[in-house]
Amino acid sequence: MDVKIGARTWYPSASEKYYAKCLKKDRDSTSALLGFRISGLQVHHESGRWKPHRDKVRKYTVTDVRQSLRQFISKNPDETPPDCALASSVYGGSNGILAQLLELKSWFEDQTLFHFYSASLLIAYDKGAKAPRLKLIDFAHVMEGEGIIDHNFLGGLCSLIKCMSEILSDAETAAGPTDPQVLETAADLEAAAGPAEPKVVVGPTENGIH
């Protein structure tokens, strides 16, 4: 899943033409409302692959985005409702996506070197036991931060964290108290981790830029 982070994708020094183009896309998509938008996603499950068409993803509403975040970690993504069967193993846990997002959030609360306009988070997981992966990608419009935090990226990141945390809470409620798997919300994970080190999750990307 590719999630473009930030309510605005235009950067201060952009040309008026590029600025107007970005502004329109941000308002037409969920970016302005939700602080992020889904650019694309696919799931390989037991009976095949689920991949909504690009044109459909472009028109996603806030409700569609919330639903897609659930479908992405479901064994039956094309059914209603999706089962969210992989919520705890992909989004939850100390090595899960939510924990990695919180680590990235700590970094963004402190770092003032870079502003990431129109950058994405790539979220991926395997069938096997390996931890799910979070990568910051698409660095075509990275600007110097000039001593200011990237409040645009950070705001969108917090919004994604909130959405994902809610999915985990719902899955925990649905699983009931007897379920052996311990699901963790953002607050639980932050409390357990204590004050975060400003570590960076940024890694080599598929584009080879990092």
Place this chain on the structure above:
Amino acid sequence: MDVKIGARTWYPSASEKYYAKCLKKDRDSTSALLGFRISGLQVHHESGRWKPHRDKVRKYTVTDVRQSLRQFISKNPDETPPDCALASSVYGGSNGILAQLLELKSWFEDQTLFHFYSASLLIAYDKGAKAPRLKLIDFAHVMEGEGIIDHNFLGGLCSLIKCMSEILSDAETAAGPTDPQVLETAADLEAAAGPAEPKVVVGPTENGIH
């Protein structure tokens, strides 16, 4: 001091005219760059009152805003450099403005009921021993959050926290290790507080709206 929080002051349902007006102001001021702008400030000090003219404040650059955040807690606001003599007693400490901003931040990371467009933080302190005060004011454009966090306000708030934290760190460095006052940065305060309760700092405002 009145600080308007958020990189954007327009709300999704605004008319095109209002939207265009806000967008221009956000780009012309420090809002888009810094995630907040100063709307006005004054300091009563021993030898009189320091109050930059409204037209001057409107044209503040990022550098001016940083400087004003220092002047606001200085005993010599109209001298260069300002002494930041009140940094620890106004911004720092467990009841200081930074601690209150961090509490407000915890609330904004969780609450999805309201979006505060064009709202301000009023920061005030007295000569006496009373704790400095932080109030959320100007609720003319509060919209329903519809389950989404106010990532626009939150991002700007984090940017203000970072700026204030840097002033405290600088004051701490300047004071040296023998200074009896313990100044605290955002990270120290968050670590000491542990996972924050979603308490709200919102209180009665000067406009009587709350």
